Amino acid sequence: MTSPTPPSTAENPWPVRTLSFKLADWIHRLGQVWVEGQLTQINARPGTRTAFLTLRDTAAEMSLSVTCDPDLLRRSEVPLTEGSRVVVCGRPDFYTGRGTLSLRVTDIRPVGLGQLLARIQRVRELLAAEGLFDTRRKQALPFLPHTVGLISGRGSAAQRDIVAVAGQRWESVRFRVEDSVVQGPAAVPSIIERLDVLDADPQVEVIIIARGGGSVEDLLPFSDETLLRAVAACRTPVVSAIGHEPDSPLLDLVADVRAATPTDAAKHVVPDVTAEMAGLEALRQRSARALRNWVHREERLVDGLRARPVLARPTTMIDDHERTVERLRADIRRSVTHRLDVETHRHEQYAARLATLGPAQTLARGYAVVQRVDTDHPHAVSSVDDLPPGARVRIRVADGSANAHVDPAADEQGEPS
Structure with a gap:
């Protein structure tokens, strides 16, 4: 039984071999594992007993050295080439002599189309359950964007189509083009890097991710979970323009707008000025x-x-009332005139009767009025008893009057002299 290694200190450091052995011991404890990735380098020289491969992660800039028996590559039912997606079974091994880590593989299985589609379906169900496909979270595209961000392959037909069609529809449109890898294991980290750059630019109001058509394997990066989550987290609206009409990567479901083709994406983003x-x-x-x-x-x-x-002749009502008032005034005037005539006639009758019965008419017929004037209160005499001898009187006739005295020698009938 070996004695335990004392802890390393500045005074008692470990030699390199001790650290290498400890690393190898810990790595060997991991045991056999299954790993999925994409082959990016295959070095199998004829006559050698070991093939050297590089297995790259499909969603990150990470790779691992792999060694295997060359017969594993030759016995594969599907030819394994650079870019093939595989699942390998092996044991991690740390080579103490060179201080390197590799994966010693005992089984290599190419990932078929059915397996790829099944994995895409699992990602679809996972993101759908999280609500990343919900239409309520999608952003509306600006009517006339100031600057359009474009992620596509360098000098690709998709890039040329989008820029050309957009320029025909609106000459003043501006593009910020970010060239990216759009196929293979480096596609996802490259696209995410450009996406972050465009999303951070305040001038960019909409982002188009475009690529031409291809096989399911070629379009796999656009169904990668890491890329889909990055697109869902963007504050800028994203348009997916991947492949042609039949192609449907999961990016179409996460993006705010899905375009059938790159040309269709230009039509969605840039309005036709005409x-x-x-x-x-x-x-x-x-x-x-x-x-x-x-x-x-x-x-x-x-x-x-x-x-x-009422509006054609606004005074109609006033005219009607005016006529009514005039009619009433005429009636009143006529009534008053009639009343005056009646009263005048009556007055004339009373005046005639009064004149007939008055003293003047009586005097005109030969009568006279005798007034005694020698008293304090002159008054008419109505009896001879009021004419004592010597009384002074005034005798009034129709055309005047005369003064007289009562004669004491009057006859016995009492007539004055």
Whole structure:
């Protein structure tokens, strides 16, 4: 039984061999593991007993050295080439002599199309359960973006189509193009890096991720879970323009807008200036026509109101009342005149009767009025008893009066002298 190794200190450091042995011991404890990745380098020289491969992670910039028997590569049912996606079974091994780590593989299985589709389906179900495909979380595209971000392959046909179609639709459109790897194990980290750059640019208002068509294996990076989560976390609206109409990577479900082709993406993002101007002209004509119709309708309404008698002749009611007042005034005037005539006639009758019965008419017929004037209160004499001898009287006749005295020698009948 070996004695335990004392802890390392500055005074008692471990030699390199001790650390190497300890690393090898810990790594060997991991045992046999299954690992999935993509072959990026295959070195199997004829006559050698060991083949050297590089297995790269499909979603990160990480790789691992792999060694295997060359017969494993030759016996594979599907030819293994650089870019093939595989699942390997092996045991990690640390070579103490060189201080390197490798994976000694005893089984290599190519990942078939059915397996790839099954894994894509599992990712689809996982992200759907998390709500990343929910339409309520999708952002609307700006009507006229200031700058359009474009992630595509360098000099690709998809890039040229988008820029050309967008320029035809709106000459002033600006693009910030970020060239990226769009196929293979380096595609996902490359696209995510460019996506972060465009999303951080305040001038970029919409981002297009574009690539031409390809096989399911070629489009696998656009169904990668890491890329999908990065797109879902973007604050800038993202348009997916991957492949052609039949192609449907999961990026189409996570992106805010799915375009059938790169050309269709340009049409979604950039409005057609000719069509927009025609639409504005049509709206202007419609608004002018609607305004004219409204004015004509209001004019007819006003004309109808003005044609009403009360507005055509506003004084009609006043005229009616004025005629009524004039009629009443005439009636009152006629009544008053009639009353005056009646009263005048009655007055004349009373005056005639009064004149007939008055003293003047009596005097005109030869009568006289004798008034005694020698008293304090002159008064008419109605009895001879009021005419004592010597009394002074005034005798009034029709055409005047005369003074007289009562003669004491009057006859016995009492007549004055």
